Amino acid sequence: MLSPALLPSYLQYNAMVTGFCEFTEAEARAAGFAITGRLPEEFDEIAITDHIYSMFKAGGYQNHIDYSRYTGEQISTKEAFLEIEPVVYLNGTDYKITGIVDTGFNKERYAALDDNTLTDLERYALTGEYEALKKYGYHGLAFVKEGFLEQLIAAAEEEYEISLDDVNGYCMLFTGTHENPKFYSYFNRVINAEGLSKKASIFYLDENDTTLDSGSVLLPLSYDVINFLDRYEDNIGSRLQQALAHKDFELVKEVIKENKDTIKPLFESLTINYSIAYNYYEKSPQIKGFFADTSLNDEVYTPGELLCLSDDLYEPYGDFRGRIFSHAITPMPESMEGIRKAATFNYRQPKEGILFTMQNEITSVLYVVNSSLETFAQVFLYVGLGLAFFAAVLLTNYISTSISYKKREIGILRAVGARSSDVFGIFFNESLIIALINFILASVATGVTVFILNTVFRRDYNLLITFLLFGIRQVGLILGSSLLVAFIASFIPVMRIARKKPIDAINNR
Structure with missing residues (x-):
C-alpha cells in the first residue's frame, strides 16, 4: 500500500497488478528474465515485476494492516525491499512478495508521458500503447506458484457474476427509442437472481414475487436510476435517496411498494442491447424490481455497473462461469507472412464466436x-x-x-x-x-x-x-x-x- 501523492511519475502511478500468472524458473530463463529474490513457493506468495517494484521504490511501502510500518527512502535496492517482507492486498487476500522479476520494460520509450512535450495526439497514442503493453504483457503480472490458478477456478465456479470485459461484451438498457431514450444506463457486469440473492437486498415491485420471470430484469438502485426517478417523480427519488443514505433497506422496500404503480409506467418499452464474444442480442424485458448492495460502507448508491438478468437472458453468459483467464500470452510468428495472417484473422469481419482478439502495444x-x-x-x-x-x-x-x-x-x-x-x-x-x-x-x-x-x-x-x-x-x-x-x-x-x-x-x- 502507498499514497499516490508520493508518486511523481505517470508510469509509476499506473504500475499496478493486472493479473496472476503461474511461472517457473525455467520459463523465466527461457524468456530472458532476471529474478531478484525467489519465485513463490506458497499460495499466499507472489513475485512482482520490476515495473511494479518501481512504484514502491518511488513512493515507499506501507503495510495495509499496520500503518506504522512505513518504509520510504530506505528502499534503495530490490534486496532491501524484499528484506522488509512486504505484503500486498489483492482480491481480498494478503500476499507476501518474495521476488522481483525484471521483464525488460522499456522505461525510456514511455518517459515522455511524464513531461509536457507531447502533443495531445501523441500522448493519446503513447498512453494507449503503454496501457496495452502493461495489460496484455508480462510487465503488470503477479507471478504465482503452480496450482494457484486451479484454486481460482474452483472459487470462480461458485460465482455467478460475469465481467463483460472478459467476454468481449457490453450491455446497455434503455426506455423509449435508440434516437430519443428517456432512460439509459450501461453495465459492465451481469448476474442472475440466484447469485444476486447472496450479495444484495432485492426489492420486487410486486410483493408476491420471489423470483425473476422469463425475460425480466432487476435494476440497481444506482445514480442513473435514482436520478431518473427524481426527474419524473421527485418524491420517490428523494425518499429512496434518504433511505439509502441511512442504509434503511426496510424503508427502501416500503417506498418501492407504495409507488409501484407510478414506477412501472416509467420503465415501459424497456430494451436491452448486449453482446457476448461479438454475438449481438436485443430483447424487450420487463422490470420486476430493484436491488441494493447490503455491504455498502459510505456509499449512498449501489454501483451501477451490475445488472441482474432472468435465467433465460443470463443463459448465454452462464457458459463463461468459472473462467478466470482474460487473455493468453503467446509468441508472435517469426515470418512476415505469419504476422500478416494473424493480423488479417484478427481484423476479419464478422467476428462472431471470437472471444479473445489479438492484443498488444502494436494493435x-x-x-x-x-x-x-x-x-x-x-x-x-x-x-x-x-x-x-x-x-x-x-x-x-x-x-x-x-x-x-x-x-x-x-x-x-x-x-x-x-x-x-x-x-x-x-x-x-x-x-x-x-x-x-x-x-x-x-x-x-x-x-x-x-x-x-x-x-x-x-x-x-x-x-x-x-x-x-x-x-x-x-x-x-x-x-x-x-x-x-x-x-x-x-x-x-x-x-x-x-x-x-x-x-x-x-x-x-
Whole structure:
C-alpha cells in the first residue's frame, strides 16, 4: 500500500497488478528474465515485476494492516525491499512478495508521458500503447506458484457474476427509442437472481414475487436510476435517496411498494442491447424490481455497473462461469507472412464466436490510427495511380519518339528481308534497356522515400508500426509496369512503320 501523492511519475502511478500468472524458473530463463529474490513457493506468495517494484521504490511501502510500518527512502535496492517482507492486498487476500522479476520494460520509450512535450495526439497514442503493453504483457503480472490458478477456478465456479470485459461484451438498457431514450444506463457486469440473492437486498415491485420471470430484469438502485426517478417523480427519488443514505433497506422496500404503480409506467418499452464474444442480442424485458448492495460502507448508491438478468437472458453468459483467464500470452510468428495472417484473422469481419482478439502495444496503435490509415491508403492509391500514369506517358513518348526517328533503319531492314517480328524484336530490346533503367531508378527512389517516411513517423510520432510497406510485391509491380509500357510503346510505332512499303519508310514517308 502507498499514497499516490508520493508518486511523481505517470508510469509509476499506473504500475499496478493486472493479473496472476503461474511461472517457473525455467520459463523465466527461457524468456530472458532476471529474478531478484525467489519465485513463490506458497499460495499466499507472489513475485512482482520490476515495473511494479518501481512504484514502491518511488513512493515507499506501507503495510495495509499496520500503518506504522512505513518504509520510504530506505528502499534503495530490490534486496532491501524484499528484506522488509512486504505484503500486498489483492482480491481480498494478503500476499507476501518474495521476488522481483525484471521483464525488460522499456522505461525510456514511455518517459515522455511524464513531461509536457507531447502533443495531445501523441500522448493519446503513447498512453494507449503503454496501457496495452502493461495489460496484455508480462510487465503488470503477479507471478504465482503452480496450482494457484486451479484454486481460482474452483472459487470462480461458485460465482455467478460475469465481467463483460472478459467476454468481449457490453450491455446497455434503455426506455423509449435508440434516437430519443428517456432512460439509459450501461453495465459492465451481469448476474442472475440466484447469485444476486447472496450479495444484495432485492426489492420486487410486486410483493408476491420471489423470483425473476422469463425475460425480466432487476435494476440497481444506482445514480442513473435514482436520478431518473427524481426527474419524473421527485418524491420517490428523494425518499429512496434518504433511505439509502441511512442504509434503511426496510424503508427502501416500503417506498418501492407504495409507488409501484407510478414506477412501472416509467420503465415501459424497456430494451436491452448486449453482446457476448461479438454475438449481438436485443430483447424487450420487463422490470420486476430493484436491488441494493447490503455491504455498502459510505456509499449512498449501489454501483451501477451490475445488472441482474432472468435465467433465460443470463443463459448465454452462464457458459463463461468459472473462467478466470482474460487473455493468453503467446509468441508472435517469426515470418512476415505469419504476422500478416494473424493480423488479417484478427481484423476479419464478422467476428462472431471470437472471444479473445489479438492484443498488444502494436494493435492498440492500430486501433487508434486505423481510420487514418484507411484514408491515407486511398490517398496514396490515387496519387500512385496518377504518378504511374504520368510516368507511363513520359516513357511511352520517349520510346515512340526514339523509334519514329529510326524509320529509315526500319525500312532498310524490311528491304533486306527482315520480318516485322524481327524488326520489333530489335527495337523492343532497346526499349527493354530503357525500361530496366527506369525500373532501377524508380525502385531506388521509392525505397528511399518509404524508408525516410517510416523513419519520420517512428521518430516524430512514436509509432511502432511500419506505416508504408515496400517489398517484393511493390518491386514486382514497378517491374511489370515498366515492361508493359516498354512493350506497348515499342509495338505500336514499329508495327505501324513496318506495314509501310520499305521505299516509303526509307524516304521517311
